[in-house]
Amino acid sequence: MIKNIIRFFIFFLTGFQLSHAAPINALALKNGCRIVQRPATFFTPTAFSARIDAWSVYALQDESETSGWCSGAASRAPYVFVFELSEDYSIKKLAFNTRCQKEYKLISAKDIKVEYSITSAKTGFISPATYSLKQDTINTFDCVPVKARWIKLTILSNHGNPQWTELMEFEALGDPVNPAAPVISPVGVWNTDFEWVSINKTTDGIIYGCYKWANGEMYLKKQNRNKYVFTWKQNDDGQKGWCVLVMNKEGTSMSGIWGVNNDTTKFGHWEFTRLQNAPYKCSNDLTVAARIKEEALAAEPKLNVMIEVVDKVSNKAIPGIIDLYTIENFYQIPSGDGMYTADVKVSSRVVVKTFLPDYYPSIDTFVVSEAEQKRLYVTRMVQLSKLKAGSTILLQNLLFARTSAELSPSSYTGLDQLVTVMNQYPSMIIELSGHTDNVGSAKQNLDLSKKRVEAAKKYLVDKGINPDRIKGVGYGSKYPVASNDSEQTRKLNRRVELRIITM
Secondary structure, three states, X not given: OOOOHHHHHHHHHHOOOOOOOOOEEOOOHHHOOEEEEOOOEOOOOOOOOOOOOOEOHHHHOOOOOOOOEEEOOOOOOOEEEEEEEEEEEEEEEEEEEOOOOOOOOOOEEOEEEEEEEOOOOOOOOEEEEEEEOOOOOEEEEEEEEEEEEEEEEEEOOEOOOOXXXXXXXXXXXXXXXXXXXXXXXXXXXEEEOOEEEEEEXXXXXXXXXXXXXXXXXXXXXXXXXXXXXXXXXXXXXXXXXXXXXXXXXXXXXXXXXXXXXXXXXXXXXEEEEEEEOOOOOXXXXXXXXXXXXXXXXXXXXXXXEEEEEEEOOOOOEOOEEEEEEOOOOEEEEEEOOOXXXXXXXXXXXXXXXXXXXXXXXXXXXXXXXXHHHHHOEEEEEEEEOEOOOOOEEEOOOOOOOOOOOOOOHHHHHHHHHHHHHHHHOOOOEEEEEEEOOOOOOHHHHHHHHHHHHHHHHHHHHHOOOOHHHEEXXXXXXXXXXXXXXXXXHHHHHOEXXXXXXXX
């Protein structure tokens, strides 16, 4: 639940749903929640940063499992937070992440109280409920639906740490009380963290704007109820990016998140307060219609690709940067939680290359079906093997023609990967094991598997790897990984595997 932030970004970059199949986290920054009362905090949020700082109050709301809130130095419980929701919600479930820093014992919040108000941030709080949180888990509590515009969280104690208290995430799940509320126009001048922002609307309904900071411009891309997704660019420094802003029900403020370029793994917080309803004159007033029209004509449908990279044994997500290739283009995709996503030109196949720390590199080619191309969305999983003694790894694309031990040129890429790894780990010793299908006699297959291992070993030695670091063994057809009933599956049994003996 808390780690689904990447799926949210796919949601807002590819389109909005008109109704929600699941409850909304009303406390999330992306849903327009503001903190109007906060306790002493370890870290003060950095202004103008496209990243939510760990151990700040905003880290309670970013839906990330890797950052959270920490109490201020020399402060003591109770710690009181008051959250202002963008509109009235019916809250049905609460969630608390207590997977805190392992090096600080007994630091996570324990006894807490939650109260709700529809009156103000200071008065009218009702339905107080107390909860006892377990350590190092996601604590969830169903509750009788309660109407709320403000939610007060009081942390009464932790599990025993005498100096610090931490809570990684707080979620309040529910639905808007009035989903059919009228849409409020964002047109006007707003005071923000980045000085003033002016938002305007053309006679044919195009919403756009400008802002003082670095002579910036912004253009509306998506809207759902009172949630607005803009792209922005800055003429003075050339930066560009995106933002998601949610209007409060009174139309007096907007709050949300912003990021740079197309990187949705990192984002900052952006708050707007309305100054006036009439917009300023902007430098893009006369060009906006032509610009939008040109963009619409030039735009091509994009295929949203999501690659989940996980540990083959533990199935845990692996963060980092991967390379993605289509027939025409190359993309480097960063991810903070192992879910890698990019919008690419529609393609019938994608190639994913990984070279992540402590894992054996991989190259995977995925066919994109016509149905996936039509709906502009494809998701695949890549499983990686840990670089450690005892790991067994299939050398990808190292396949042989039947009865042959000759390496084809298509095998070189996979072997070159192994050369790179062995150069990176000079004490690494490996065993190569050769395997065949079951066509022919057992003796012939055993001899053939040994020859295939020798062919792979020779390639590595010719590339400069010491032969003493490479052991070899042939197993013939003894250990198939696929059926031998057809050539399509038999070819998978004609393979060479790598086993790491020492690192």
